[in-house]
């Protein structure tokens with residue numbers, strides 16, 4: 001598919017897409033499997049179940065545990081949303097952002113820093129095993145579009161479209177972005193989603209998924225699974241992104257404006273010093 005076709009058919013209409021095998025030939029899919037992470041980073045302590053959970057484990061021990069799961073009713077916790085290049089910076093040279101996530105306006109110095117700069121090169125790592133489930137049905141922050149690359153194992157995704165009134169609330173910074181904790185997508189969400197059509201898909205190694213801005217989603221695995229995921233902003237979601245971010249972070253643009261002022265002040269001081277010195 002051409003970049004232009006992706007733009008008009010999927011980005012602008014916010015339509016989910018799976019590109020089967022699109023990433024098979026990349027270095028990450030070829031080399032980053034469980035064994036790679038276990039042997040290279042086995043003794044590194046990493047957060048389990050998200051950065052805010054306060055739970056840490058050595059990566060090697062986590063991988064051993066998820067390999068040992070036999071019964072889906074006793075799954076391991078999801079090792080999720082680990083910021084890959086903040087944790088393992090040297091891996092960055094072996095990874096190229098998937099083409100669907102380029103251009104990414106979050107990488108432009110013109111838009112400034114969001115989330116303290118951690119979204120500039122937004123790539124997260126997810127590990128899970130039989131019976132592990134992403135803890136919430138949610139919409140990704142601030143209307144960012146998302147991509148997922150399945151590295152090993154299979155992963156089931158559920159996606160539901162949002163309603164116009166939910167999106168309006170999200171723009172105003174009012175809506176909940178998450179629904180439920182530990183919900184079982186196929187049996188317990190009918191009250192919430194009513195007859196909204198659910199898209200179900202299973203990612204296999206090498207597949208690339210596009211999860212558009214404003215779609216509810218969650219995931220589940222039935223085997224050891226390794227996934228990379230990230231989020232991005234470009235022309236089709238910039239307005240919703242900046243408006244909803246601003247609603248929740250009212251001091252953000254003032255801070256950005258101050259920063260710009262401060263840096264131009266420094267620049268003008270340096271320039272006038274240089275002029276005086278070399279006159």
Ligand SMILES: O=C(O)CCC(=O)C(=O)O
Nearest residue numbers: 081126134140219227229
């Ligand atoms: O389980 C996954 O790979 C996707 C998780 C997800 O939707 C997220 O981190 O926002």
Ligand SMILES: [Fe+2]
Nearest residue numbers: 138139140217
């Ligand atoms: Fe998500």
